Amino acid sequence: MKFAFKDFLFDSKELKLYKDDRKLNLKQKPAQILELFLSAPQSIHSKEDILEKVWPDRKVTDQVVFQNIGHLRALFGDDAIKTFSRKGYQWQIPCTAFEGTVEAQASSQVLPQAETSESTKTDVKPLEDKAVVTESPSEVLERLEPIGSKLLMFGLAGVLVLLALGIYFTLS
Numbered sequence: 001m002k003f004a005f006k007d008f009l010f011d012s013k014e015l016k017l018y019k020d021d022r023k024l025n026l027k028q029k030p031a032q033i034l035e036l037f038l039s040a041p042q043s044i045h046s047k048e049d050i051l052e053k054v055w056p057d058r059k060v061t062d063q064v065v066f067q068n069i070g071h072l073r074a075l076f077g078d079d080a081i082k083t084f085s086r087k088g089y090q091w092q093i094p095c096t097a098f099e100g101t102v103e104a105q106a107s108s109q110v111l112p113q114a115e116t117s118e119s120t121k122t123d124v125k126p127l128e129d130k131a132v133v134t135e136s137p138s139e140v141l142e143r144l145e146p147i148g149s150k151l152l153m154f155g156l157a158g159v160l161v162l163l164a165l166g167i168y169f170t171l172s
Contacts, residue, residue: 003038005095006076010034026075029054030068037081037091046088 003010009018015031017024026034032054036045047065055064069089073081082090 001039001097001099003095003097005038005093008076010038012038024075027071029064030071030075033065033068034072037089038095038097041091041095044084044088044090049088 001012003012007019010016011018012035015026015028015035017026017031017034033050036050036053047062050065051060051062054068069081069083076093080091080093082092084090
């Protein structure tokens with residue numbers, strides 16, 4: 001199963017995380033916790049549940065859960081995971097779950113809707129939670145596409161600012 005949220009794509013089978021079509025280095029344990037959260041985003045996952053599913057048959061302290069949750073919050077933002085005192089943790093970012101490959105979605109995005117063959121369509125299976133945004137994978141990819149051009153524009157703006165500052169201080 002694959003999950004799309006914000007400008008991220010997570011492959012839960014491969015435990016791989018992508019942002020803007022680039023693979024991010026996500027260690028195995030945080031990736032397993034992310035898979036647990038995304039597979040049941042409406043659930044509150046207790047520390048014990050996380051320890052049992054991510055570290056089965058191993059004796060580790062609660063601190064390892066705190067550290068890995070902190071790592072995920074650093075990556076996705078503090079509001080990505082909500083802490084419920086004495087209960088556990090819950091995923092907060094709306095996401096879309098789907099099957100298939102990113103390549104199939106990219107090829108279906110290029111073709112007009114009327115010409116899309118059945119073999120390139122991907123079934124979208126929204127999660128059973130009212131807070132989940134149900135977008136097709138091609139809609140997610142269309143929404144993420146402008147991000148690369150925005151980065152380029154910000155880079156050019158930064159160069160122009162530095163050039164202007166250089167000229168200003170040279171002339172003064």
